[in-house]
Amino acid sequence: xxxxxxxxxxxxxxxxxxxxxxxxxxxxxxxxxxxxxxxxxxxxxxxxxxxxxxxxxxxxxxxxxxxxxxxxxxxxxxxxxxxxxxxxxxxxxxxxxxxxxxxxxxxxxxxxxxxxxxxxxxxxxxxxxxxxxxxxxxxxxxxxxxxxxxxxxxxxxxxxxxxxxxxxxxxxxxxxxxxxxxxxxxxxxxxxxxxxxxxxxxxxxxxxxxxxxxxxxxxxxxxxxxxxxxxxxxxxxxxxxxxxxxxxxxxxxxxxxxxxxxxxxxxxxxxxxxxxxxxxxxxxxxxxxxxxxxxxxxxxxxxxxxxxx
Ligand code: GRG
Numbered sequence: 139x140x141x142x143x144x145x146x147x148x149x150x151x152x153x154x155x156x157x158x159x160x161x162x163x164x165x166x167x168x169x170x171x172x173x174x175x176x177x178x179x180x181x182x183x184x185x186x187x188x189x190x191x192x193x194x195x196x197x198x199x200x201x202x203x204x205x206x207x208x209x210x211x212x213x214x215x216x217x218x219x220x221x222x223x224x225x226x227x228x229x230x231x232x233x234x235x236x237x238x239x240x241x242x243x244x245x246x247x248x249x250x251x252x253x254x255x256x257x258x259x260x261x262x263x264x265x266x267x268x269x270x271x272x273x274x275x276x277x278x279x280x281x282x283x284x285x286x287x288x289x290x291x292x293x294x295x296x297x298x299x300x301x302x303x304x305x306x307x308x309x310x311x312x313x314x315x316x317x318x319x320x321x322x323x324x325x326x327x328x329x330x331x332x333x334x335x336x337x338x339x340x341x342x343x344x345x346x347x348x349x350x351x352x353x354x355x356x357x358x359x360x361x362x363x364x365x366x367x368x369x370x371x372x373x374x375x376x377x378x379x380x381x382x383x384x385x386x387x388x389x390x391x392x393x394x395x396x397x398x399x400x401x402x403x404x405x406x407x408x409x410x411x412x413x414x415x416x417x418x419x420x421x422x423x424x425x426x427x428x429x430x431x432x433x434x435x436x437x438x439x440x441x442x443x444x445x446x447x
Pocket of ligand 1: 195198199232235241371
């Protein structure tokens with residue numbers, strides 16, 4: 139959305155982009171689609187637990203990235219919305235499982251008690267499982283006006299991004315690295331490119347796939363996403379140190395407490411900020427050939443580094 143104040147920009151200059159209005163508008167669309175995606179039915183307990191975490195708020199960055207990438211590449215919001223919802227279902231299930239006592243053992247997420255605190259560990263595990271499988275069903279059954287081979291490619295890419303080659307693999311190395319603050323930068327990069335980066339990359343690339351992008355454009359989108367993915371994690375590590383629990387909606391200072399190696403523990407805060415900015419600049423450079431159409435994705439890259447939660 140263009141800010142109304144800026145509609146009178148001097149001739150020849152493009153009006154400023156109102157990122158905050160854009161993010162709010164897209165999040166409202168996503169929120170409504172997520173609410174419709176998962177009706178409460180029998181057995182109510184599990185649907186309630188799934189809805190509790192899915193509709194608990196959050197920035198909705200992953201679905202918004204998918205919608206922005208699809209529209210950048212000439213597709214529509216409608217074509218991408220089922221995949222966008224599925225991405226949020228998968229992200230949410232990873233948060234539910236990550237918060238379990240067997241993993242990070244967190245009591246708060248998105249400003250609310252974690253799923254297992256409300257429903258118990260057994261139901262929280264099943265709520266995660268339910269969301270994961272429903273995400274794939276949802277893409278396959280709800281995507282409209284997109285050729286079947288593109289939908290198949292989205293499902294395949296997403297399966298790879300969440301499995302042992304992606305989120306699961308990253309989480310395993312992360313768990314193994316707990317209590318080892320001296321792990322190498324290579325290991326730290328592996329953890330984050332898999333645990334955080336793989337899903338963010340899938341969001342951006344799947345948006346492009348749904349719109350029918352060329353292989354070279356998909357590679358460009360993928361490089362944009364890799365850069366914002368790593369920057370996102372560096373900022374996450376910084377916020378774990380500098381932000382309050384109220385700002386984060388979850389416990390702050392967890393990394394130090396778990397004796398985890400982080401980017402700030404390796405580089406310090408200032409260098410971490412510099413590295414994150416470099417990655418954001420590199421991400422935005424990948425978008426240059428797309429011109430003004432890429433303004434939303436470029437502004438989202440800036441948001442990733444300036445965010446406070
Ligand atoms: C995916 C099959 C499967 C299993 C899950 C637990 C696990 C395996 C992986 C952990 C993945 C994880 C929790 C990564 C952290 C990603 C991250 C930085 C989350 C915070 O994302 P934000 O800030 O959160 O976008 P909101 O609440 O705004 O959505």
